Amino acid sequence: MSSSCDPQYAPVGDVSTALMVIDSRLKAVYDGRTETDPEQQQMVDQFAASLGPAEFNALLDGTCTLIYMFMNWLRTACEAHDKDVIEYVVPTLVATMRMMPRTFRPEVIPTMAGLLIAAGSGLSPNLWRAxxxxxxxxxxxxxxxxxxxxxxxxxxMSGNDHNFATRLITEALSSLDQG
Incomplete structure (x- = not known):
């Protein structure tokens, strides 16, 4: 039975730009920076200000597509070890969110957990949220x-390969371009 939140009905969005933003944030984490580089933040702010509504929505959809792709990879990895992705991943991430009150106000944590659960259940996070x-x-x-x-x-999970998640998406996008 098909769901209105089935990924086949979801816009993919601007995955490349979303990946660039997420990769930049991951690099900052691995460089040990706890605060955003002011120059980098200024560039991100200028970029965001340059987006029109359609481009901004495409970036949101692209970020949700990344969440879906990441959770899909995690679901496959968990199933290979007879684990449930929702049981294994969601509580850990929610606990981390709770430790980051400046980024995750308490009222948004249920929505972010819902996005993870939707994606982990094979549903489109952006259609679920809509x-x-x-x-x-x-x-x-x-x-x-x-x-x-x-x-x-x-x-x-990949053995602390700081570029694995980015490579995972880049390779998936490359295979789509070649197909």
Missing amino acids: QYGPWTDAEMNPLEATAVLLGEHINR
Whole structure:
């Protein structure tokens, strides 16, 4: 039975730009920076200001696509070890979110957990979220941070290869271009 949240109905969005943003954040984490580089933040702010509504929505959709792709990879990895991705990944990430109150205000954690559960269940996170109305400003940083946490989780699972999650998506995009 098909769901209205089936990924086949979801816009893919601008995955390349979303990946660039997430990769940049991962590099900052691995460089040990706890605060965003002011120059980098200025560039991100200028880039965001240059986006029109369509480009901004494409970036949101691209970030949700990354979350879906990351959770799909994690689901496959968990199933190979007879583990459930929702049981194995979601509590760990939610606990991390709770330790980051400046990024994840308590009221957005259920939404981010819902995105993870939707993606882990094979549903489109952006279509799942759309059921509850438009995105809010309060959800923008947590959405990005959720994708970063997933990428970092994947990198740790891969033996601390700091580029594994980015490579995973890049290779998937390359195979689509060649197909």
